[in-house]
Amino acid sequence: MMEQVFFYIFSIIAVISAISVISARSAVRSAFYLIITLMQVAAIFILLRSPFLAAVQVFIYVGAVMVLFLFAVMVLDIGREKLVAYMHHQSVIAVPAVIVFFIMGAYMIIRGGWNVSNAGFPEAALAKSSEVIGKEMFGRYLFPFEVVSLVLLIALIGAVALVLRGREKDKQC
Numbered sequence: 468m469m470e471q472v473f474f475y476i477f478s479i480i481a482v483i484s485a486i487s488v489i490s491a492r493s494a495v496r497s498a499f500y501l502i503i504t505l506m507q508v509a510a511i512f513i514l515l516r517s518p519f520l521a522a523v524q525v526f527i528y529v530g531a532v533m534v535l536f537l538f539a540v541m542v543l544d545i546g547r548e549k550l551v552a553y554m555h556h557q558s559v560i561a562v563p564a565v566i567v568f569f570i571m572g573a574y575m576i577i578r579g580g581w582n583v584s585n586a587g588f589p590e591a592a593l594a595k596s597s598e599v600i601g602k603e604m605f606g607r608y609l610f611p612f613e614v615v616s617l618v619l620l621i622a623l624i625g626a627v628a629l630v631l632r633g634r635e636k637d638k639q640c
Contacts, residue, residue: 474511484507509529512524
């Protein structure tokens with residue numbers, strides 16, 4: 468009973484801070500709200516008796532990725548006018564996408580297709596130790612792991628290319 472209360476508390480805080488991420492006017496504030504959201508997800512992992520995933524969540528996402536994001540935001544110092552113009556073009560795509568996902572989620576909930584059972588989960592999903600997770604990730608799931616790492620590498624190269632192209636345009640002006 469008490470676990471459910473804490474689950475709902477952490478979930479509500481996570482949802483509120485996630486909404487704050489997309490509605491904050493400052494990128495730095497948005498990053499801090501995202502840190503709060505990620506910490507709540509780590510707390511939910513602890514409630515689900517998965518301390519390894521909670522630690523990974525805190526160390527990798529909160530510790531490394533958010534520090535890198537904040538560093539990039541503060542170094543780039545994007546002007547408010549550029550950000551508003553960019554966000555206006557993004558909202559044309561985002562609003563219909565949100566409506567479609569909301570309708571799909573409502574359909575799943577109304578139809579009762581939200582069936583969660585342990586029958587379909589692999590051993591690693593139910594494991595309590597990091598050893599089983601590591602063996603599964605670098606054994607049976609090695610190819611998807613490598614594909615994800617390749618996608619992240621491509622995204623990193625693309626981000627560097629965009630920054631360098633932006634600097635070249637600034638030098639020409």
